[in-house]
Amino acid sequence: MKITPKAKRNISRIIPFAIIWLLIGWLIDITVFDVTHEQNLNSDTGISYTIPVLIFASLANVLAGLIIGVLEVVYLEKRFSNRSLRAKFFYKFLIYLSLFIIIIILFYPVASSLETGISLLEVDSWQKLGRFLISISFLITLIQLSVKLMVGLIYSAISENLGHQVLLNFFSGKYHQPKIEKRIFMFLDMKSSTTVAEDLGHVKYFKLLDTYYNIMSDPIINSFGEVYQYIGDEIVISWNPSKEINQTSCIKCFFDIRDHLDEQKEVLFHEFGFEIGFRAGIHFGEVTIGEIGALKKEIVFTGDVLNTTARIQSLCKELKSDLLISGAIKELLPHSNYQYSSKGEIELKGRNKKEELFSVTLEKKPTIANTM
Incomplete structure (x- = not known):
């Protein structure tokens, strides 16, 4: 089993x-x-x-x-x-x-x-x-x-x-000396968060965020993802592609989170008065990982891949897509039950090189015509 x-x-x-x-x-x-x-x-x-x-x-x-x-x-x-x-x-x-x-x-x-x-x-x-x-x-x-x-x-x-994995990394000293690794990152951001926060007030909005992140927990765990950071209404999730994960795990994680939120839609609306949605950007590349800090130690990721992922995510609304992935991610993915639509080569802020972006949707299952 x-x-x-x-x-x-x-x-x-x-x-x-x-x-x-x-x-x-x-x-x-x-x-x-x-x-x-x-x-x-x-x-x-x-x-x-x-x-x-x-x-x-x-x-x-x-x-x-x-x-x-x-x-x-x-x-x-x-x-x-x-x-x-x-x-x-x-x-x-x-x-x-x-x-x-x-x-x-x-x-x-x-x-x-x-x-x-x-x-x-x-x-x-x-x-x-x-x-x-x-x-x-x-x-x-x-x-x-x-x-x-x-x-x-x-x-x-x-x-x-x-965090269990972070604690193990501290104990093992895995990142006591900086290491270079290839990582997949997803930046996931709540839709209309400013409006929601203003209407709810900061105390109830905080409770919403706690509920929102709890709903995401199982999809993240089931995709072998690791939460790197919570930044307000944004969450940064990381995957190590060298581990025993399917390369589409990051994509599946997005749609599983969406499904879990849909299942809780009525409960969330009843308690907070809003339907909660989100957009996400996914990218892949090299990062440097190491322990950093004088007054407080943290295991930190640094590298252009993080900035690029954040900028990809910020383009979701403009490009009318809930999920955008980079060409680097697209190259990693085997044939799967997802449809990829090119948004063209986009010039990302702060980068000289253009990046081809793709929107991702679930592949529609063919319908069987009723001949009777």
């Missing part, structure tokens, strides 16, 4: 939680193992740090991290999206801590059974659990859990706000 782009993205976001829990667990367990030398300093409630117990603890940490990751990425992230960072952190912490107290109650007897060899059916296993829950050992376990939860939630907050 083929894994969808969204599922791949979610998996790549969930795995770091398991790694965080495993590494912190190892740090704590190995430290205690080294201090105690396999001796149980609190035999009445504690569990000795033997090799089997350490292996079990490692597996438990990976499982716990995966549970946190799935809950965070798939369920809780959206449900707390309107909360402040402090509120998100507090409520999620309480939810996860409560969950793991329940898991401890369920799995403590298993670890105790591994250590002592006493069957889970024996009363002694469960009596030891009762003593554990009112002991200093349980308090230490809660502290260890809290540390793991806090590190995991900090990672989640940074990933959510900075």
Whole structure:
């Protein structure tokens, strides 16, 4: 079964939680193992740090991290999206801590059974659990859990706000030294945004933008696109053509966003009183990518391709097209279900060389005549 782009993205976001829990667990367990030398300093409630117990603890940490990751990425992230960072952190912490107290109650007897060899059916296993829950050992376990939860939630907050791929690039140091890459860019701009902003007022307009960008999320993910920037009502999306994407993914992304907006058209009109449309320009070329900034670090793209894409997008209204692509993009595209109409060679502001532009529409399916 083929894994969808969204599922791949979610998996790549969930795995770091398991790694965080495993590494912190190892740090704590190995430290205690080294201090105690396999001796149980609190035999009445504690569990000795033997090799089997350490292996079990490692597996438990990976499982716990995966549970946190799935809950965070798939369920809780959206449900707390309107909360402040402090509120998100507090409520999620309480939810996860409560969950793991329940898991401890369920799995403590298993670890105790591994250590002592006493069957889970024996009363002694469960009596030891009762003593554990009112002991200093349980308090230490809660502290260890809290540390793991806090590190995991900090990672989640940074990933959510900075962007998962950007965070990975920072950690890996991929762009610590500037690199030259070929990239596809799409500049997508809302129609009549000035009028909409004036009529709605800046607070409600801000809410509209948030809704507008959320609607775009799935089409961008499904096309393997990366959001480079939000600039007011404009969004800049990037694709790396060397990755496992079809070259028409950028075109498909445009039409998928349009379809998603059409599906939400009545809801948007009811809430904001406007039908929201957009125009986009797409171009392809070399950019320099690197970390930049003194007071605040960012991974930045520089190059003529960005300016050219912005100018292509700005010509959409004049050339009466919702989607314009450059000749460079047209050359990349295989035969597809799109129609391309040349707008001629256009002189773009700030460039000496003219660029042939094409409008793009969906290819009309032939209709079958009714002969009856």
